[in-house]
Amino acid sequence: MSKAFAAKGRVQNSELPAGKAVMAWHVGPYDKLSVAHGLLRDHATAQKWKTRGGPWEIYWTDPGMVPDPARWKTQLFLPIE
Numbered sequence: 429m430s431k432a433f434a435a436k437g438r439v440q441n442s443e444l445p446a447g448k449a450v451m452a453w454h455v456g457p458y459d460k461l462s463v464a465h466g467l468l469r470d471h472a473t474a475q476k477w478k479t480r481g482g483p484w485e486i487y488w489t490d491p492g493m494v495p496d497p498a499r500w501k502t503q504l505f506l507p508i509e
Contacts, residue, residue: 451503452471452503453501454501455498455501465483472508478508481507485503486502487500487502488502489501
């Protein structure tokens, strides 16, 4: 993409931090994401990786098309130094 798209309503332009990140998948309902984030943070701590900034998520499943929460896929990222 050569230029940013026009922001409209809830859709806004933003930028993720460059650098290393540890990644994990969560398969299941969104109300369990905090558990997955905790496990990802625990893994980073066990590896002695220093985290930087907050985590982010990519939602790969559209709940309108896949109504079963047990099949929802979310990719989690935690930036590290």
